[in-house]
Amino acid sequence: MAWPLRLTLVGLVAERGVRAFWPLWSVLIAVLAALMLGLQDILMLEVVWGVGVLSVLAALWTAVRGIQAFRWPTQGQALERLDRTLPGRPIAAISDAQAIGAGDPASEAVWRAHVARMAERAREAKAARPDLKLATRDPYALRYVALLGLTVALLFGSFLRVASVSEMAPGNQVVASGPSWEGWVEPPLYTGLPSLYLNDISRSGFEVPEGSRVTIRFYGEIGELSLNETVSARTEDIPPATDPVQAFDVLQSGTIEIAGPGGQSWNLTAIEDENPSVEFDGPITQGEGGWMEAPFVASDDYGVAAGTMTVTLDLGEVERRYGLVIDPEPRDPIELDIPITITGDRTQFAETVVDDFSEHPWANLPVSASLSVQDAAEHEGMSAPQFATLPGRRFFDPLAKAIIEQRRDLLWNRANAPRVAQVLRAVSFQPEGIFRSETVYLKLRFAVRRLETRVSLGRLTDEVVDETAAALWGLALEIEEGDLGDALERLRRAQDRLAEAIENGATDEEIAELMQELREAMQDYMNQLAQQGQGEQQEMAEGQEMQEMTGDQLQDMLDRLQELMEQGRMAEAQQLLDQLRQMMENMQVAQGQQGGQQSPGEQAMEGLAETLREQQGLSDEAFRDLQEQYNPNAQAGQSSENEGEGGDGEGRGAEHDQPGSQGEGGQQGRRGEPGSEQPGGGEGSLADRQQALRNELNRQQQNLPGAGTPEGDAARESLGRAGEAMDDAEEALRQEDFAEALDSQSQAMEALREGMRELAEQMAEQQQQQGGQQGQQLGQNDPNGSRDPLGREAGENGRIGTDEQLLQGDDVYRRARELLDEIRKRSGEQNRPTEELEYLKRLLERF
Structure with missing residues (x-):
């Protein structure tokens, strides 16, 4: 136990010394850090003396307090500390004497056995660890503040600066021995x-970066020492050459x-400092999705x-025809922050500017792009301009291309x-x-009507232009992409877009994007086919042969199609696409309703669509009446910008010329509404027809599923708002306030x-639930398994699909x-924000 006892004693000395003298060494470390950083050379002499006196007093006070608090530990205290670390306090047990049972041989034998056991346990004693924690005595962690200051001084300071404090004492040896100097150059x-x-620095010449700071x-x-320099190029406000402190920047050699x-x-x-340089590392190209x-x-x-990166319109290269004949409105150049490498070396790096300008007015037009970079000295470098076509999304549907x-x-x-407005009306x-969806057609007519209204009122502001754009x-996106909710429609849409790309030509990136869209649409369509019941498939297959092929064969066909397009063999690609289209047309999707009967939801959707068309027609006629208010000398229905359906080129629409004719929406009367002859036949004022349309909407609300x-409650709420807007429109029409009526009709x-969209969501949710129940029944009724039209095996319990290859390699x-x-x-x-940039930096470091 000798060495464990000695080490425990040393630990007690360290423990008591740390607790007693930590304020003293904290003061000494803080003073040393300040001297190494050269604070005594920066502060005023009086301040340095004051701080020095306070530091000496603090050191003396903490030293006295430490000596008073310190108590040298005894060997008995060390033995007690060591004994506390052992189970059962064996050291104390060995030194004890038997108090009861002395003289009894049995009791003395037990006692000797106990002492022997304790002695064996004492031989395993190890030195007790000292408790050097000071958190309770230094709650503000002042010792760590002093230690941090010393760490900074070791990194940025010097031990040589400590000696300069002696020069501030009166009668110091430096002054007695003569003048001296000290100097630094800080790049x-x-x-x-x-x-x-x-x-x-003993050599006579050396190099420093321009802008370095010299301090002497x-x-x-x-007066005994003076400075002569020719590196600062100073001509004004030059201090005397004998000033004790000289500071200037190196701006030239000298x-x-x-x-x-x-x-x-x-x-x-x-x-x-050289100017930075930047250049384009290749042409500006179009990535996937139309990104630049x-x-x-x-x-x-x-x-x-x-x-x-600055992008400006190259007006001289623009083909000035159609709407581009007139000069463009002034528009600020496009300015983008170029990406700067985070983890790499910024002295030389390569990056790519990526952004989406598909919705910009200059998309697919000639532009001039230039790059500029700056360094920390605010020197700037410019690149040579690059002339290119600003990449943007390309539309292959003719109607979408016309709208864009x-x-x-x-x-x-x-x-x-x-x-x-005239071109869109003609389209x-x-x-x-032409229009696959009546909703898209109505949205386009509404946008055209609103644009014409703003033009006639002279209120074509920036906000209106942006909203119309x-x-x-x-609308163009909806036409181009089609109804993505229906698998068969999406597949046909993808095939049509690919056919347009084959005919009009497309880049490799666009081909890859269209092929990916076709693959996804094909997969969705196959899944929908696979989810049909076997009985329904047999009924649909009567009188027609179902084509059956494996998924690998279909994948090979799609790969071959993409390969032909990328090689420019468009005729063969078109032939293969036609074969694929014919094969897919032979695979029919089972209808949800038997016997071709419409569900209540479909009937409601059809009625609401008819109401929307009739409201569109009333709005058209109200717009024409508004134009006639601003052109009272024109004939009925005639205006310079009023070209309705069947127009004659003089602003006269066929429907509007005939008294009591139908509106643009083609109103056909109200089903089940008394007095429906009035709106259907066109008799009565616009206000009366608006009231009849409101009554029809009330009837439809009552029968809404x-x-x-x-979703159903949300649809009823939207139709309620539509009814309130119709009431406002009726009141405005009776007062011949056509502008207010148009606004209310637009809201309606x-x-x-909105109500039709929410009703469609409710119908989709209902069909999905019914489809899930049918799928479970199908799995239970087909225990032997079956193959879908692609030849794939059904999963367990009738589940269609597989957990493998959920994403193709190209998509990943x-x-x-x-x-x-x-x-x-x-x-x-x-x-x-800095936090976000740091997070992005970590992502780039990892990936």
């Missing part, structure tokens, strides 16, 4: 170069000379700090608004065979669309690339 922080101590201090009698006893001179070469990708390389001698073109003309110059003159963009469901149509890589591009883009936007 700019962005260079990352260390500071130079002039006293340690003279000690001793003023000399620094300290004249006087112990003086020295150096020839400094100023290294000029502009690769570039940038470099700088000390690192690029920031950069921007008119949207572009409207954003080009709002003076094109009358022409845009939607006969919707049969957003509405046209949404889905009561009690969230919007509420009707495409999605990963999109995410990485988005992360790089955001990491280059320096105005984002």
